[in-house]
Amino acid sequence: MKYRVNKTKHVDQTKTVSFHFDGKSYHGFDGDTLASALLSNGVHLVGRSFKYHRPRGIMSSGSEEPNAICQINEDTDLTEPNVRATEIELYEGLKASSQNCWPSVNFDIGGINNFISPFIPAGFYYKTFMWPKSFWKKIYEPLIRMSAGLGKSPTKPDPELYDHKHVHCDVLIIGGGISGIIASKIAAKNNLKTILIEDKNILGGSTIFQKNENYKINAKYSGEWIDEEIEELKKLDNLTIKTRTSLAAYHSYNYLLAKQNISDHLPLDKRNGDIRQRLWKIRAHKVIVATGAIERPLIFNNNDRPGIMLANSVKKYLDFYGVSCGFNNVIFTNNDSAYETAVSMREKGISVEIIDIRKKSNSKIVKNAEKLGIKIYWNSTIVNTFGHRKINSIEIMNLSEDGSNIVGDKNRMNCDCLAVSGGWTPMVHMHTQSGGKLDFRENDQTFIPTEIDENHINVGSCNGDFELEEIINNTNKKVKNFLKVSETEFDNTSVLNSKELDKRNIWLLPNYISEGKCKSFIDFQNDSTAKDIKLALREGFKSIEHVKRYTTTGMATDQGKLSNMHALGIIADTAGVKMGTLGTTTFRPPFTPLTFGSIVGRSVGKFFDIIRKTSIHEWHSENNAKFENVGQWKRPWYYPINNEGLHDAVQRESKAARDSAGILDASTLGKIDIQGTDASEFLNRVYTNAWSKLGIGKCRYGLMLNEDGMVYDDGVTTRLGENHYLMTTTTGGAANVLSKLEDYLQTEWPELDVYLTSVTDHYSTVSICGPNSKKILTKIFPDKDFSDEAFPHMSYQNAKIDEINCRIMRISFTGELSYEINIESKYGKSLWEKCIEVGKEFKITPYGTETMHLLRAEKGFIIVGQDTDGTMTPIDLQMDWIVSKKKYDFIGKRSLYRSDTIREDRKQLVGLLTDDPNEVLEEGAQIVSDMNKKPIEMIGHVTSSYFSPNLNKSIALAVVKSGKKMHGQKLIVPMENKSINVIVSDTVFLDKENKRINA
Amino acid sequence: MFLINCPYCGERDQSEFSCGGEAHIVRPKQPTELSDDQWAEYLFMRKNIKGIQFERWNHAHGCRKWFNMVRDTSNDKIHAVYKMGEKPPIE
Incomplete structure (x- = not known):
């Protein structure tokens, strides 16, 4: 070491x-x-x-x-x-x-x-991989994939824990450097709940390692002064300091995301399974951005060798970490700040020389350097660097008067570290992410935030204040104003600093080597050079956003923090326009890359999404049900016995339901309780059919449209009382139907006295169908008269099982004699078990959604969302019977006779029968009528398709253009390796006379 | 992420709300009297303004109430929220 x-x-x-x-x-x-x-x-x-x-x-x-x-x-x-x-x-x-x-x-x-770099310029991929087309799959794509990407993704699941946390505060300060510390202290001392976040593990920014005679605050070295400030800060009650926390995103209304590293700095064996990273979701009344500035590199030939570093970083390694990056250092600068690095080195006895592109500077720090005997090469530039794995020497030349060219002889110098400084770029990322705009400041060629929001300011060097005195005084002044504070302890701070003179800005330094042969890197990570930028401009790209994408400048994982300004500058110089007029590329979150873990937090595995289960779920699991996801619900799909597959189980279940009795858990259907004196009128307006005359205790099927006339939802609604209805909706549509109904009630018809309550979870629904269902019901409710006269189809009655109230609806979605029993959810499972027990002698068979779909398809009943797709009117579905002609208005009525909805060649619902009764069509398969006319016109598609065990043949529903007129016509369903002949039929395949419902 | 001042609940995070599109489009009282064009005007035509826009919002994961909002779409500033049926406080 x-x-x-x-x-x-x-x-x-x-x-x-x-x-x-x-x-x-x-x-x-x-x-x-x-x-x-x-x-x-x-x-x-x-x-x-x-x-x-x-x-x-x-x-x-x-x-x-x-x-x-x-x-x-x-x-x-x-x-x-x-x-x-x-x-x-x-x-x-x-x-x-x-x-x-x-x-x-x-x-x-x-x-x-x-x-081979001369052959792979900017846009190389776009130009090369265009042709021949046949090369793409076998050669180009594998080649690109092989060379694409940085690093290796983990291959196993992430074992670590991540967390999200919401927090609110009066003032959030981003950045714990000198201006952030001043701001935090003012805020916290004025009774504001304050949070200070800092991405490093300690506060103090670059001031903390500053110990130079030229920079003093209240007669102390600035580094010592800030140490004392930090100690005081830690004692403040209403200030929370979060270190190792980096701001990821600044959204509108002062909503910010910050990632805190909790265990990343600990040895693996000391992490103890603790949370690794936490994403803070912060809502702040006021935000003070104090993110500082980044030093710019300089753009010259071979400016990317190991050992070429930013000057202030070299200083930090020396003064903060105690590490000298080289023993034979050269500093290359266009401004004063790099002289601090030189002075620091020389004071520790390390060899250093300075190359300055300026002609002179009279500031104190430069005088200080000269006094220490540091050799300064004024008005000079580096034209080349040498050394393969680490820099070992450089070539320098003098600059011409205007800086656009080089003059004189080359001079070679040895070095093992080259510290460069091209001035400073305020970190305006947070400001612009929040929607803030930027102004261009000519004298030091920087973009400076313009304040736009009364709840957000920028202070310190991210606001373009680079000198200590400016930073302290302006921060104090701005924060006082912002937080409406009249005086602070920083009001009379005495600051000694070395006034920085204007720098000499040359975006691309001149060279004697021709431009085409120079490797002057702008974006180090994506290897974009000045040459690439100029090529893009020559090829006609003008917008900075286009140049960025074409050359990939600023598109690497560092998002161009060091490169964007130079790219802009070179574009402006080359195109001969003012840099301020170019604008910048968009700064997008995250500021630094986020782990996927911190984004998803706890929402992994079983917490990924909500799972809804009916109260009978446990029984289904115990009885070997396979489940299907319907929205968030888990519904039994089928109940295989032994090694049955889906097909065999469904055939058995379907047959049992028609031959004797089947039982279905229908609890997931949406249920909306509707009450109020205008409930009937309300239903009249939302359903296509008439509701005023529905008697109390009766049920009716309703179809709901969108205002555009397309079928939206359907279900049976029961009149429980004079002003009381229970509406059922589809399982997936429940939430949307409720919000749509609320919308109309609140916004269009506020005069209606109607109240809606979702009761989906309040009741379990057990549906029993089949010719023996009446016998089973009679056994469960021995006191009840289930005769057709006393309890006809489409009616409802209250009943009791042991003192527990339930509602029985005689309604059918299968075409069989069928009853649905609603009971409070907590009794759902015992009701189900009782039905199974009582039904044993009739071989009652539990069936799942697949069988339910098959049974209803045999009867030609539609499923909204399967046989409809938001483009089907009731007329298209051949359900004209349900559209009231008498009602003056209902949702969607007017749209049913728009020029488009009355077209005869709309897709209409039909039945399809295959020529080969054993051939089952695939749902979604396209339908054609003529295979010879090219291009083949696709006139429709299959929406539902099953093998019916009750009819012993394949049946399907489909939507086909002008399908209503095609009854009996032959059509073709072309598949990958065969064409299936079908004939258009009625949509009702079984029991057209509706006899079974009263069987 | 907006901070929305629900007229019934107060300030809440945007994630509790859903936007229902342009406000003050009244459903015609007598749709059957309208021509196809007039009905289409109600049914389909919505403005997409850069600047001050009147919008319907629903406090979907809160009080479930609908209300109106005046928002500048160019900078997402919410200028006002007001209850359904009330006159917009800004022209």
């Missing part, structure tokens, strides 16, 4: 931590990140770039890192790709490896791409 040159309080050099990188074992200290620990061991080369497989090293010290992305804990089920080494806190036993290289990061076969 010879690069560990400095003792700091943030890294505990008494606590050694061992870890593995690319199979080699290393040591770091408690407080290191993976990146700082690697650098302390002299490891710069950590990965290969995506396209050209160029060697890449650690570049930064935070979330903006484009190069040092690793796979951690490979070959375990905890493995995670694309983790930034600059953000992983080192722990004992951490295993990390490089990505995107084979066989190793030092020798990578894919590196050949670097040599």
Whole structure:
């Protein structure tokens, strides 16, 4: 660890931590990140770039890192790709490896791409993989798939726990740097419930490692001052500080998502199955964004070698982690801030020289550097760098007067670390995610937030304040205004700092090498160069969004945190327009990648979705039912006996229901209790048929349309009393029907006295059908007269089983004599068991949804959602009989005679019989009439299809254009390897005379 | 994610609500008297405004009440909420 040159309080050099990188074992200290620990061991080369497989090293010290992305804990089920080494806190036993290289990061076969790079420019994929078409499947696609993607996805289920939590606060402060700390203190001290989130494990930002004579607050080093502030902050009662918490998204109305790492920094054996990450869903009255700024790189030839790093990061590694990134350093800058790095190095006796593209600077920090004897090359630029796995030398030249060209001779210098600084980019991501706009500031070429919302401000360097004095005073002033505070402890802070002069901004530095041969990287992770951007412009792309997608600049996992500004600048320069007029690409959440685990939280496995079970569910399970999902409900699908499959079970169940007795759990059907003096009028308006004359104790089938005339739902409604009805709906439609009815009641017909209550879960429904059903009912209710005269079809009666009230409806969805018993849910299972017990002598057979569907299809009864699809009118369904001609209005009535709905060639419901009675059609199969005329016209499709054991033949329902007129006509159902001949029939296949209902 | 001030319940998260499209489209009292075009106007034609829009919202996972909202679709600012049957507070 010879690069560990400095003792700091943030890294505990008494606590050694061992870890593995690319199979080699290393040591770091408690407080290191993976990146700082690697650098302390002299490891710069950590990965290969995506396209050209160029060697890449650690570049930064935070979330903006484009190069040092690793796979951690490979070959375990905890493995995670694309983790930034600059953000992983080192722990004992951490295993990390490089990505995107084979066989190793030092020798990578894919590196050949670097040599053929002239042949793979921007848009290479779009241009190359166009033709010949036959190459796509066998050659291009496998090739692209092989080279696509970064890192390896885990192959096993994630064993860790994730959590979501909602929180409300008065003020949320994003970012625990100097301005975030000032803001938090003001807010919390003024009795506001305040939350401060910070993505690092400690507060203080880049001020915390600042110990320079030129930067003092109240006569203390700024680093010492902020330490004291943090200590005081921790004592405040109404302030919650969440470290290791990064903001992922800032939505409208101050709704924010933040991800907290809870156990990611702990050794695997100390995690104890605790929650790994928590997603905070924060609703804040006011939000103060203090996310700081990111240092910009500079764009010059071969600017991507390992050892080329951002200047402020180099300073952080030295002053915070105690690691010198090199012993022979060169700083390359266009502004003053990099001089802090130089001064810090020289004070620790580390060799450093400065190349500055400016002609001069008179600020205090530059004078300080000169006084320390640091050599400064003014008005110079780097034209090339050398060193394969790590930088070893550079070539510099002088800049012309206007900076657009180079002059003089090349001068070669040795170095093992090149720290670059192109100025600062405010992190405006959060501001723009929330809907905020940006202004372009010419003097330092930055986008600055414009305030638009009274509940959201930006402070500190994310707001474009880069000097200490500005940061403190402006933050104090803005926060006071924002929170309506009259005075704060920061009002008279004395700040000493070195005023930064304007920087000299050159987006793409000039070179003597022709542009086409320069590799001046803009997006390091996606390997986009300045050349690619210019090519895109030459090829006619103008919009920044298009250039971005064509060149993939800013589209890697770092989302262009370091690259977007340069891409914009080069576009503006090349196109000769002002940068401010170009706009920016859209900043979208998440700010840094989120794990899938943190997004889904606890909603996995059995908590993925709600499961609804009827009160009889247990009996079904115990009796071997196979279940079907109907919406959220679990419904028995069929009840196989021994090794029966679906077909055999359904044939047996269907036969039993028609020959003797079947029993069905119909509890899932939606039930809506309707009461009020206008209940009958209400039903008149929502159903197509008439309801006013329905007697008390009678039941009626109703069809409900949408206002466009299309069938929406159906079901039987029973008149329980003068002003009291019980409506049933389809299982899947229950919630929607209720909300549709509420909508009409509240918005269109508020004058109606009607109240709706969902009672689906309140009652269990047992349906018994078949010729013996009356005998079974008589045994259950011995006192009741079930004769057709006393209890006719489509009527209802109250009854009692042992003192328990129930309702019996004589209604039928199978065409058989049939009764439905409604009972309070808690008695559902005992009622069911009683029916089974009593029905034994009649071989009562439980049947599931599949048999129910078959039985109703034999009778030609539709299922809304299976035989209809939102484009069928009752007329299309041949159900004209249910549409009242007398009623003045009902929902959808007017639409039934629109020009489109009266077309004769609409798809209409018909029956289909196959020529071969054993051939069962596939539901969804297309129907044609003429196979010879090309293209073949598809005139309809099969909606329901079964083999009927009661008719001993295959039956089907279908929708066919002009189907009503086609009775007896031959049609064809073409399948993959055969064509099935069918004949159009009536939709009712069994018992056309409806005799069985009164059997 | 909006924070919606339900006129019956107060401020609640958007996830409790569902939007019911354009407000103040009254169902014709005598649909049968209308021509196809007039009926189609009611049935199908909806505005899609960039700017101030009047919308119906339902507190679906709350009080189940419908109400109206004035929202600027360009920046999602909710300018007003008001009960069904009330006049819009903004022109």
